[in-house]
Amino acid sequence: MAASRTALRRVLAELGAVWLAVIGLYAIASIVSPPMLQLGQVFNILQVASFLGVIALGQFVVVLSGGIDLSQAGVVTLTNIVATSVMLGEDTMILPAIAICVGLALVIGILNGAMVAVLGITPLVATLGMNALLFGSALVFTGGAPRGAGAPALDAIGNGTLGGVPVATLIWLVLAAMLWALMRQTVFGRWLYSVGGNARAAHMMGVPVERVTITAYALSTIMAAFGGLLLTAYVGNPSLGIGNQYLFTAVAAVVVGGAALSGGVGSVPATVGGAVFITVLGSFTNIVRVSTGAQFVIQGALILASVYAYRQFARRRP
Amino acid sequence: MSTTKGTNWSRRRLMGTGLAAMGGLLLPSSMLRAQEGATLDAVGDMMSMAAKPGPYRIGFSNGFSGNSWRAMAIAALQAEAAATPDIAEFVVLDGQGDINKQVNDIETLINQGVDAILVIANSGAAVAPILRDATAEGIVTAPFNLPVDGEDWSTYVGTDPLRKGGTLGKWLSDALGGTGKIVALGGLPGNSYTAAGWEGAQAQFAPGIEVLAFRDAHWEEDRAKVVMADLIAAYPQIDGVWCDGGQVGAGAMKALLAAGRPLVPVTGDDYNGMLKLYDAEKGNHPKFDIGLMSEPTWQGIFAMRAVVSLLKGEQVPKRQVLVPKMITRNNYAQYLRPGLPDGVFTDTSLSDEELAKIFNA
The missing domain is CATH 3.40.50.2300 (Response regulator)
Structure with a gap:
């Protein structure tokens, strides 16, 4: 009995209390609005959550390293603008578009990481500056009037399903599984936790702190680019405002998932749960009959409550 | 500084009612198909001032420029300025979505001594005082698209x-x-x-x-x-x-x-x-x-024509309300631009070639 309770606690610790919060919120939402229980709506939420979810995976890596990446919003927008203008609605241009976007994201991430790890600029300042630079580039590139369109074949990824499950959701879960393996099975993962826990101590133990940090920021922008590509596949059109909503929701998803902004604490499955939580919250407040103001108040209050509850839960854990 | 210094405004109340339908009278025949049928209603007083010798220098304080609507609005104004012999120079300043920067932009235009200032305000309250100053110095001021608080500007064009x-x-x-x-x-x-x-x-x-x-x-x-x-x-x-x-x-x-x-x-x-x-x-x-x-991308053209008329000493309504034509299943084909990006606002006098240039398509 005691052993099984310990095992349960271990599973919960890895998954994160956020999943309990997700279940609780979903139960409340379903009582208030029964349509939330339809299988179609469950998949709809998982589909919408996949954009935020993939982006938050990248944010998680940076937060784990003790930093923050506020350039993800700009990467999402730039990816959407560049991908649609490279594709111009042609299926043959999908691979070049993906290659260019991921390549750009890699360069941006390395620059972010270098600013933080080599130049010693505060992550918030460095990445927020990068975000402004990226948005400005998108504006200059388009002259304010974005052209282009997603390729028709991308529709299968953006809106298609496989065995009833949205393809975007499956891609998100595969990326999450890969990241989980990277965190739990590799030296890099252990280095990342140690850098986030105490960078100086990690450095003394011979961890290549600069390289780990730069890699973390590169993973973050690459995930943001993947998120931007999924979003582009979903909507099929360029928009200069498309990334804005992820400036802080990506951080919120990671924090709601229980990761500490001070670094070194957090898990991939909990980050997945954080993205689901934020999306369920949005969906729930879209469906219930409340005013826009009340919508924001409910969202803010529940995010605060869930973070507080998580802290309490974590404190009681042996 | 006196707020009336250097101004020569005279007002004449429009006969009887505050509203006069002008039924598209102000639309010249050179405008292309998409603008036919839109009407401009004059509301309130008629404005006029002592004529200034031309040609004129006109500034445009654009609150921000981050979408295709604004890109087309600027292009429409630039085309109109280029086609108007009375306009010697047309300057656009971008407020970048920043309320304070826009106020500074308008100050810059005043200091440059432009004859008229067109404005799409980021905040109708924030630009009101600086427009009052400009108007007091004898500069014609014309907010359009988004209203500006009060009445201390020369003329306004927008939809309702x-x-x-x-x-x-x-x-x-x-x-x-x-x-x-x-x-x-x-x-x-x-x-x-x-x-x-x-x-x-x-x-x-x-x-x-x-x-x-x-x-x-x-x-x-x-x-x-x-x-x-x-x-x-x-x-x-x-x-x-x-x-x-x-x-x-x-x-x-x-x-x-x-x-x-x-x-x-x-x-x-x-x-x-x-x-x-x-x-x-x-x-x-x-x-x-x-x-x-539509929320016409070309509405600034009417603000530009209004300021030129005022500078030439002609009468202009204090407010002009633009009523665009409905686009329905019956006439949508006239507006559809199949070869151009989705982001184009199709109720426009710009040609496919000009639009392709704006959108780099």
């Missing part, structure tokens, strides 16, 4: 969102035969343009129209699609969609398509993506219908 929203609401109500369940999708949370339009719409709905929900959709396709997907789950029957932007309408229709639901009557503006979608899907969806009205 309340009336526009009402026209769209009436169209939707009629399209549903006066009975049906609808949802409404707006722009940025808390913006006054959508609020006025939605107020106008609700006043026009027949008693049989049930409003299921009003939600903000940020004037973005992706946001509208996500919100609509939730509403589709919540409401098994949605007979129509009211919105004040074509991106939002297109996003909502794409959500219906993704859910395998039939498309329904929808309102919006002259967003090319909406027209393309209607053209592609109308055959598959018998109930699909469009009632659209």
Whole structure:
């Protein structure tokens, strides 16, 4: 009995209390609005959550390293603008578009990481500056009037399903599984936790702190680019405002998932749960009959409550 | 400093009523097809001032430039300036969405000694004092598109969102035969343009129209699609969609398509993506219908013509309300631009070539 309770606690610790919060919120939402229980709506939420979810995976890596990446919003927008203008609605241009976007994201991430790890600029300042630079580039590139369109074949990824499950959701879960393996099975993962826990101590133990940090920021922008590509596949059109909503929701998803902004604490499955939580919250407040103001108040209050509850839960854990 | 220093304003009340329909009189024949049918209503006093010798230098303080509407608005003004012999120079300053920067921009234009300043305000309250100063110094000031508080500017051109929203609401109500369940999708949370339009719409709905929900959709396709997907789950029957932007309408229709639901009557503006979608899907969806009205990208042209008239000593109405023509299933083909990006606002006098240049297409 005691052993099984310990095992349960271990599973919960890895998954994160956020999943309990997700279940609780979903139960409340379903009582208030029964349509939330339809299988179609469950998949709809998982589909919408996949954009935020993939982006938050990248944010998680940076937060784990003790930093923050506020350039993800700009990467999402730039990816959407560049991908649609490279594709111009042609299926043959999908691979070049993906290659260019991921390549750009890699360069941006390395620059972010270098600013933080080599130049010693505060992550918030460095990445927020990068975000402004990226948005400005998108504006200059388009002259304010974005052209282009997603390729028709991308529709299968953006809106298609496989065995009833949205393809975007499956891609998100595969990326999450890969990241989980990277965190739990590799030296890099252990280095990342140690850098986030105490960078100086990690450095003394011979961890290549600069390289780990730069890699973390590169993973973050690459995930943001993947998120931007999924979003582009979903909507099929360029928009200069498309990334804005992820400036802080990506951080919120990671924090709601229980990761500490001070670094070194957090898990991939909990980050997945954080993205689901934020999306369920949005969906729930879209469906219930409340005013826009009340919508924001409910969202803010529940995010605060869930973070507080998580802290309490974590404190009681042996 | 006296607020009347250097001004030569005279006002003459328009006969009898405050409203005079000018029935498109101000539209020159050179304008292309898409602008025919739009009307300009003069409201309130007529303005005039002592003539200044031309040609004139005109500044434009654009609140921000981050979307295709603004890009087209600037292009329309530049084309008009180039085609107007009375205009020697046309300067555009970009406020970058910053309320304070825009005030500085207007100060810069005053210091440069321009003859007239056109403005799309980031904040109607914030630019009011600096426009008052400019007007007091004898500069003609013309806010357009978005209103500026008070009356201390020369002349204003814009649509009336309340009336526009009402026209769209009436169209939707009629399209549903006066009975049906609808949802409404707006722009940025808390913006006054959508609020006025939605107020106008609700006043026009027949008693049989049930409003299921009003939600903000940020004037973005992706946001509208996500919100609509939730509403589709919540409401098994949605007979129509009211919105004040074509991106939002297109996003909502794409959500219906993704859910395998039939498309329904929808309102919006002259967003090319909406027209393309209607053209592609109308055959598959018998109930699909469009009632659209533009927020004309070319409205600044009328503000520019008004300031030139004032500088030449001619009379100009204090306010001109622009009433664009409805775009429906009957005339949408005139507006559709199949070879151009979705982001084009198609109620425009710009040619395909000029638009292709703006959009780098």
